[in-house]
Amino acid sequence: MKVACYLMFVFYVVVQCQVTLPPNRLKNVRLNQCVVNILNKYFTEKPELTYVNLNTDDEELLKKIYLTQNFSLVTRNSTHQSFLPNQGYLINSKDVTTFTQYFEYLMTDPTWNPYARFLIVVERLPNDELRVIFNELLRLHVNNALIINGTDDAHLFAYNPFDNYACGKYYTEVIRFGLCSQATQNLYPNKLVTGLRNCTFKASLAHRPPFAIDPLKAEGEKTILGTEEYILKVLSEKEQFTVIFNYNYDHNIYSSVAPNMTVSGSMAMLRNNETDVIFGGMMMVTSRAQALTWLCGYHDYNDEIRFVVRRASLIPIWKTVYIEFDATVWLLLLLSFIVYCAMMIFLLQAKDKGFVALELLQNLLSQSRDIRCPMSIKYILIIWVWFAYLINTFYQSSLVSLTTDPSKEYQVKTEDDLLKYKYRPCFSVALRKYLSSELREDIPKKPTVVPLITHDVEGCSTTFQSLITQLITKY
Numbered sequence: 001m002k003v004a005c006y007l008m009f010v011f012y013v014v015v016q017c018q019v020t021l022p023p024n025r026l027k028n029v030r031l032n033q034c035v036v037n038i039l040n041k042y043f044t045e046k047p048e049l050t051y052v053n054l055n056t057d058d059e060e061l062l063k064k065i066y067l068t069q070n071f072s073l074v075t076r077n078s079t080h081q082s083f084l085p086n087q088g089y090l091i092n093s094k095d096v097t098t099f100t101q102y103f104e105y106l107m108t109d110p111t112w113n114p115y116a117r118f119l120i121v122v123e124r125l126p127n128d129e130l131r132v133i134f135n136e137l138l139r140l141h142v143n144n145a146l147i148i149n150g151t152d153d154a155h156l157f158a159y160n161p162f163d164n165y166a167c168g169k170y171y172t173e174v175i176r177f178g179l180c181s182q183a184t185q186n187l188y189p190n191k192l193v194t195g196l197r198n199c200t201f202k203a204s205l206a207h208r209p210p211f212a213i214d215p216l217k218a219e220g221e222k223t224i225l226g227t228e229e230y231i232l233k234v235l236s237e238k239e240q241f242t243v244i245f246n247y248n249y250d251h252n253i254y255s256s257v258a259p260n261m262t263v264s265g266s267m268a269m270l271r272n273n274e275t276d277v278i279f280g281g282m283m284m285v286t287s288r289a290q291a292l293t294w295l296c297g298y299h300d301y302n303d304e305i306r307f308v309v310r311r312a313s314l315i316p317i318w319k320t321v322y323i324e325f326d327a328t329v330w331l332l333l334l335l336s337f338i339v340y341c342a343m344m345i346f347l348l349q350a351k352d353k354g355f356v357a358l359e360l361l362q363n364l365l366s367q368s369r370d371i372r373c374p375m376s377i378k379y380i381l382i383i384w385v386w387f388a389y390l391i392n393t394f395y396q397s398s399l400v401s402l403t404t405d406p407s408k409e410y411q412v413k414t415e416d417d418l419l420k421y422k423y424r425p426c427f428s429v430a431l432r433k434y435l436s437s438e439l440r441e442d443i444p445k446k447p448t449v450v451p452l453i454t455h456d457v458e459g460c461s462t463t464f465q466s467l468i469t470q471l472i473t474k475y
C-alpha cells in the first residue's frame with residue numbers, strides 16, 4: 001500500500017510538472033540548441049557577443065548561451081548607445097516590424113561593426129516579410145547575416161548581395177539553408193569572391209584643380225585628369241571596375257559627426273546611398289573614423305586649431321632710450337631722487353632748494369660737483385654718488401646690449417593674447433560653421449574661443465578667399 005501511495009505521488013508530481021512548464025519553453029528547445037550550435041561553430045573566434053533583445057520575453061536563450069561559458073555576453077539596450085566593442089551580434093526580435101524599427105539604433109554605437117557576423121532570430125517571421133529584413137540589412141551594408149525563423153524547426157535564411165557581380169548593391173534571391181538541424185553547409189561563407197570586378201561605382205569629387213577638374217568649370221577643354229581622378233582610374237583598371245565621376249559636392253562644407261554618429265555635410269552622401277566613393281582631403285578625426293569606414297588604415301589625428309600669427313616686429317629705435325628699465329624702476333628712481341633731495345635740503349638747511357636738486361641730478365648723470373658742506377654730510381652724499389654710479393652702469397650696459405641685439409615687441413602666443421590684442425582670425429564661413437558645431441560641447445568650458453569664431457572678417461568667406469587674404473597680408 002505504501003509503495004502504491006508513493007507511486008501515485010510520483011505520478012502526480014510528474015503530471016504537475018508537465019502542466020506547469022511554460023508552453024514556449026518546450027517549443028523552443030530545438031531552436032535554442034540550434035542557436036547555441038551556430039554560435040559555438042561560427043562565433044567563438046571572437047568570443048565577445050552582443051545580445052540585443054527586441055521586445056521578446058524570451059530569457060531561455062540567453063541562459064542557455066550563458067551556460068556554455070563560451071562567450072563574454074554584452075546585452076545591449078535596444079535604443080541606447082553602447083561604447084563597448086561589437087564583435088558579433090545576436091539579435092532576438094519579436095517580429096519583422098520591431099526589427100526594422102530598432103535595428104537602425106545599432107548604428108548609433110561608435111563601435112558599430114557591420115563586418116561582424118549577425119545571427120537574427122525572429123519569433124514571428126511570415127514568408128512574405130523575409131525580404132523586408134534583408135532590405136534593411138542591405139541598406140546598412142550588413143552582409144554576414146543569418147536569419148532564423150523562431151519556430152521549433154528553425155529554418156535558416158541568408159542572402160548574398162555580391163552574387164552575380166551585384167557588388168553589394170542588390171540581391172536577387174534569398175538563400176534557404178532549410179532546417180537548422182540539417183544544415184551542413186558553411187553558413188557564413190566569404191561572399192566577396194569576385195572582388196570589385198564588373199562593379200560600377202559612383203564617385204563624388206569637388207572641383208579643386210589640380211586634384212580634380214570639373215569639365216564644366218575647366219578653362220577651355222579638359223585635357224588632363226586631376227590627380228584624384230587619375231588615382232581612381234588606375235585603381236579601377238587594376239581591379240576591373242568602372243567609375244562614374246560626379247562633380248557634385250561642395251568641398252567648402254566640412255562634414256561633422258554628431259554624438260549619435262549621424263553624419264552631416266558631404267560625407268552624409270555615403271550614408272544616404274547618394275555616392276559610393278568620395279575623394280578629397282579631410283582631417284581624419286576619431287569621430288569621423290568611427291562613423292565611416294576607410295579603405296586604408298588611418299592615423300588618428302587630434303583635432304586641433306593652430307592660429308598662425310605674425311611674428312613680433314622690432315621695437316622702434318627711439319624706444320631703446322627708456323626700455324632698459326621698466327616703469328616701476330623709473331618710478332622708484334624718481335622717488336629716491338625726491339626723497340634724497342628732501343633729505344639733503346633739510347640737512348644743508350639750503351635756501352636755494354632748486355640748486356641742491358640740480359646738483360644731485362648732475363651727480364646722477366655722472367657729472368662731478370663739489371658741494372660745500374661739513375664732513376658728516378659728505379658721508380651721506382657719497383651714498384648718492386655710489387647709487388648714481390650703479391644706476392648709470394646698469395643703464396649703459398643695457399643700452400649697449402640693446403644696440404647690439406635689438407629687442408622685439410611682445411609675441412602673441414596664447415588664445416587669450418589673441419583676444420587681448422583684438423586679433424581677428426581669417427576663417428572661411430564653412431570652417432567657422434564646422435568649428436561651432438564641433439565645439440558645441442566644449443564652449444561652456446572654454447568661453448574665450450567664442451569671439452574668435454563668431455566674427456565676420458572681410459575677404460575670408462570661402463576657403464580660397466581666406467587663403468588669398470592670408471597670402472597678401474604683409475606680415
Ligand SMILES: *[C@@H]1O[C@H](CO)[C@@H](O)[C@H](O)[C@H]1NC(C)=O
Pocket residue numbers: 040041044067068069070
Ligand atoms: C564551447 O565551444 C567549443 C568549440 O567552439 C565546443 O566544443 C564546446 O562544446 C562549447 N561548449 C559548450 C558548453 O557548448
Ligand SMILES: *[C@@H]1O[C@H](CO)[C@@H](O)[C@H](O)[C@H]1NC(C)=O
Pocket residue numbers: 077078079080
Ligand atoms: C533602455 O534604457 C532606457 C534608459 O536607461 C530604459 O528606459 C529602457 O527601458 C531600456 N530598454 C530596454 C529594452 O531595456
Ligand SMILES: *[C@@H]1O[C@H](CO)[C@@H](O)[C@H](O)[C@H]1NC(C)=O
Pocket residue numbers: 125126127128130149150151155
Ligand atoms: C516560419 O515558420 C512559420 C511557422 O512554421 C511559417 O508560417 C512561416 O512561413 C515561416 N517563415 C518563413 C520565412 O519560412
Ligand SMILES: *[C@@H]1O[C@H](CO)[C@@H](O)[C@H](O)[C@H]1NC(C)=O
Pocket residue numbers: 138139169170273
Ligand atoms: C542606392 O541607390 C541606387 C540608385 O542610385 C538604387 O538602385 C539602390 O537600390 C539604392 N540602394 C539602397 C540599398 O537603397
Ligand SMILES: *[C@@H]1O[C@H](CO)[C@@H](O)[C@H](O)[C@H]1NC(C)=O
Pocket residue numbers: 164165197198
Ligand atoms: C563581368 O565581366 C566579365 C569579364 O570579366 C564578362 O564576361 C561578364 O559578362 C561580366 N558580367 C556582367 C554581369 O557584367
Ligand SMILES: *[C@@H]1O[C@H](CO)[C@@H](O)[C@H](O)[C@H]1NC(C)=O
Pocket residue numbers: 258259260261262
Ligand atoms: C542624432 O542627433 C542629431 C543632432 O544631434 C539629430 O538631428 C538626429 O535626429 C539624431 N538622430 C538619431 C537617429 O537619433
